Amino acid sequence: MGFSADVAEKALLDCGRSCCICHRFRGMKTELHHIIQKSEGGADTYDNCIPLCFDCHAEVKAYNPKHPKGRQYTNSELKQHRDRWYNKVRNNQFITTTPEHMELDRKLFITIRKMLPSNNSILFLRKHDFAGSSFALEYLEDLKNFNNVCEFPEFEFIDADLETLRANLDHCIFSFLIEIGRNTFPEDSNDGKVRNRIPQEWKHKQWERFWDAADKINELAKEVVSSYNQLIQQGRRKLGVE
Ligand SMILES: [Zn+2]
Known part of the structure; x- marks a missing residue:
């Protein structure tokens, strides 16, 4: 099982179908990633979901803790990227720009x-x-x-x-x-x-x-x-x- 249709819809609306890390608009190519992997007990919930582009998704997934190269995205970092981006998209919709x-x-x-x-x-x-x-x-x-x-x-x-x-x-x-x-x-x-x-x-x-x-x-x-x-x-x- 993956994310339910409701969770997917809400996440895609909240990100405006742009990647939460690199911010490119990806439309139909937006992918939904589990912040805590399913194999590690991650749930199919809205809070555990981050919309990403194909490239950032591959980078987040490619990290191998047994052969560390570069710096892995931590779960809390991914959440912060997501929440900052959701906020920005929300602010745009309600024109709160000062x-x-x-x-x-x-x-x-x-x-x-x-x-x-x-x-x-x-x-x-x-x-x-x-x-x-x-x-x-x-x-x-x-x-x-x-x-x-x-x-x-x-x-x-x-x-x-x-x-x-x-x-x-x-x-x-x-x-x-x-x-x-x-x-x-x-x-x-x-x-x-x-x-x-x-x-x-x-x-x-x-x-x-x-x-x-x-x-x-x-x-x-x-x-x-x-x-x-x-x-x-x-x-x-x-x-x-x-
Ligand atoms: Zn990206």
């Missing part, structure tokens, strides 16, 4: 716009075809910086809708950079800049590998741009910021 909170969100939004202006790496991603010419790695520098600062707790919107969009953008950028690291390599250049590209010899000798990589990177670049657009549009609308 002017001070709006101001904090406004500051964060302006910082993000400065870090990721639409005319730098975002413009590059909009235009570049990764099956084509090589590109200077420095174009991706601000994406890396954004990814790094998203780890800081102050990089969290008070507003739940904006927070899910920020988390989604962070995740899209992360997946894009992983794929760039996996499938593009430095080329000799004459201007002293590091330029990367999907190896041209794959095109001749490993045709499928080349196009798999190019399609995937182009697709992820598109997702970065569209999640960026969503955050900027919503932020301007909600916060009244240029």
Whole structure:
């Protein structure tokens, strides 16, 4: 037996179908995790349930106490993540945001716009075809910086809708950079800049590998741009910021 339909419905409503750890909106892909495992006597109750995305769920479950790597999420930490997120979603529904909170969100939004202006790496991603010419790695520098600062707790919107969009953008950028690291390599250049590209010899000798990589990177670049657009549009609308 898993969670009853009532428990599942209540939990999914309370989290707004976003992950309680990384805050991405996951819709139908939201999973319900037992905080105390069933094998350890955990019950199918609302209090023992935390909605997670697939990635965070895998990470929470993967920890093996016999071979500890990294730091395990404790049960009370999971509950705190969940309760904080439920609160944020609830506050959004009842519009209890104070002017001070709006101001904090406004500051964060302006910082993000400065870090990721639409005319730098975002413009590059909009235009570049990764099956084509090589590109200077420095174009991706601000994406890396954004990814790094998203780890800081102050990089969290008070507003739940904006927070899910920020988390989604962070995740899209992360997946894009992983794929760039996996499938593009430095080329000799004459201007002293590091330029990367999907190896041209794959095109001749490993045709499928080349196009798999190019399609995937182009697709992820598109997702970065569209999640960026969503955050900027919503932020301007909600916060009244240029
Ligand atoms: Zn997650």
